[in-house]
Amino acid sequence: SPLSGAKRPRLTFLGTGYLGATYAICFAEMGYRVIGFDVDVDKIARLANGTLPFHEPGLENLLRRNLAAGRLQFSTNLAQIAEFGDVHFICVGTPQRADGMGADLSYVEAAVTGLSQNLTRKALIVGKSTVPVGTVEWVEQLVSKNAPADLGIEVAWSPEFLQEGFAVDDVLRPNRIVIGVKTEWAKDMLHATHKGVLDLAAAEGRTVPLMVTDFATAELVKVAANAFLATKISFINAMAEVCEVAGGDVVQLAQAIGYDPRIGNRFLQAGVGFGGGCLPKDIRAFQARAQELGVGDALRFLHEVDLINLRCRPRVMRLAAELLGRSGPAGPDLSGTRIAVLGATFKPNSDDVRDAPALAVAALLAKSGSDVRVYDPQGMENARVVQPKLTYAPTLNDAVRSADLVCVLTEWAEFRESDPYVLGTLVASRRVVDGRNCLDSARWMKAGWQYRGMGRS
Numbered sequence: 017s018p019l020s021g022a023k024r025p026r027l028t029f030l031g032t033g034y035l036g037a038t039y040a041i042c043f044a045e046m047g048y049r050v051i052g053f054d055v056d057v058d059k060i061a062r063l064a065n066g067t068l069p070f071h072e073p074g075l076e077n078l079l080r081r082n083l084a085a086g087r088l089q090f091s092t093n094l095a096q097i098a099e100f101g102d103v104h105f106i107c108v109g110t111p112q113r114a115d116g117m118g119a120d121l122s123y124v125e126a127a128v129t130g131l132s133q134n135l136t137r138k139a140l141i142v143g144k145s146t147v148p149v150g151t152v153e154w155v156e157q158l159v160s161k162n163a164p165a166d167l168g169i170e171v172a173w174s175p176e177f178l179q180e181g182f183a184v185d186d187v188l189r190p191n192r193i194v195i196g197v198k199t200e201w202a203k204d205m206l207h208a209t210h211k212g213v214l215d216l217a218a219a220e221g222r223t224v225p226l227m228v229t230d231f232a233t234a235e236l237v238k239v240a241a242n243a244f245l246a247t248k249i250s251f252i253n254a255m256a257e258v259c260e261v262a263g264g265d266v267v268q269l270a271q272a273i274g275y276d277p278r279i280g281n282r283f284l285q286a287g288v289g290f291g292g293g294c295l296p297k298d299i300r301a302f303q304a305r306a307q308e309l310g311v312g313d314a315l316r317f318l319h320e321v322d323l324i325n326l327r328c329r330p331r332v333m334r335l336a337a338e339l340l341g342r343s344g345p346a347g348p349d350l351s352g353t354r355i356a357v358l359g360a361t362f363k364p365n366s367d368d369v370r371d372a373p374a375l376a377v378a379a380l381l382a383k384s385g386s387d388v389r390v391y392d393p394q395g396m397e398n399a400r401v402v403q404p405k406l407t408y409a410p411t412l413n414d415a416v417r418s419a420d421l422v423c424v425l426t427e428w429a430e431f432r433e434s435d436p437y438v439l440g441t442l443v444a445s446r447r448v449v450d451g452r453n454c455l456d457s458a459r460w461m462k463a464g465w466q467y468r469g470m471g472r473s
């Protein structure tokens with residue numbers, strides 16, 4: 017066999033961002049020999065030195081341990097990874113295209129083309145990036161155009177469901193593995209590749225479903241899952257809008273409907289909505305692809321899901337203006353006020369600020385004239401790049417000092433667990449907008465705060 021051993025295939029990961037770096041490190045942890053590859057020279061240098069270029073709980077320790085064990089390397093050399101790998105995972109970004117709603121596949125194209133041109137032996141190329149349905153066939157064409165035909169390079173797709181903040185556990189202990197394949201050989205290779213995950217599950221008395229599908233289903237599973245999650249969040253945020261005018265309480269409403277196991281209580285937290293590098297772009301790209309396929313009507317509801325989500329951001333601003341007594345007929349005028357914005361990342365336990373609702377709201381408040389101070393436990397460095405004009409405070413206390421209003425926009429434990437009595441001594445006046453419904457409202461009100469949540473009268 018031209019392979020280095022199908023029992024323990026050697027793995028490469030092209031793209032060492034949130035997805036690829038986490039995968040490379042966790043698979044090394046399971047005993048595989050791994051190389052992570054990226055075109056970003058700085059990122060590769062930091063990883064090779066044992067420094068994680070982003071925040072992910074528990075991951076940096078694993079990085080150091082596996083570098084030291086010699087199982088894990090990082091490289092910017094395509095020829096090296098082409099020679100090394102039995103299975104090459106494509107983990108590059110697929111952002112929203114600048115000219116519209118669809119996915120930008122130029123990074124996938126560059127990675128697959130570059131790899132193919134360097135291959136010298138049979139290997140499997142596995143897509144992990146989130147892509148529009150139909151991409152695998154296009155990748156196969158790229159491979160056959162660029163790789164020597166006699167090598168018999170094959171392509172498969174295995175979508176990824178990891179959540180930032182829980183990424184290590186999600187990779188080591190996924191709730192399912194989906195592999196889209198065309199041949200028995202590709203299936204066997206991916207089985208061998210995931211043996212570490214399956215063995216770990218068996219050792220812990222769990223099972224991990226491994227679903228073998230066709231290409232289209234594998235590609236669609238990912239976008240369908242994200243469409244469902246986005247819909248669930250927007251559903252409860254729509255209920256919050258209704259509660260706000262009808263005088264209901266969406267927190268109780270969510271709890272009550274969530275007792276029905278058909279509905280379930282997870283992902284039903286009303287707030288400032290979803291963001292990040294996945295859900296917003298994925299539901300837009302899914303709609304664009306459905307339109308291309310002539311089934312745009314089937315996904316029209318995702319447009320509403322997107323609109324409900326985007327409406328959450330001005331709703332927070334209106335709540336802030338109301339609480340400050342600044343909502344005028346021509347829109348809020350927040351000039352002369354100082355607002356502390358707590359949170360910049362799109363969710364806690366991550367430093368990811370891509371399409372983060374918290375930063376969008378901070379910018380809206382600043383645009384309405386408020387002197388805004390933003391604080392986030394992990395996202396400040398990235399936030400400064402995305403919103404350089406905002407003012408950042410080095411600590412929570414610095415952010416809230418002399419504020420007329422505090423806005424909690426990411427549900428970090430540091431904010432949930434902060435003491436409203438202590439913070440009350442620092443602010444100019446005790447007003448809080450809980451944009452994530454994550455604070456103990458009774459406790460804050462007892463400490464003298466005027467409290468407004470999302471969808472709570």
Ligand code: NAD
Nearest residue numbers: 031033034035054055056108109110123126127145146176
């Ligand atoms: P990211 O931006 O953090 O990482 C992408 C990496 O690809 C960057 O380091 C970039 O330098 C590198 N890259 C670009 N061109 C390259 C090339 N030609 N060769 C090698 N590397 C190249 O993005 P991410 O969050 O890791 O997401 C990657 C993909 O995974 C996306 O399709 C995303 O939708 C999907 N995904 C992400 C998550 C998540 O939680 N972040 C979860 C599931 C799926």
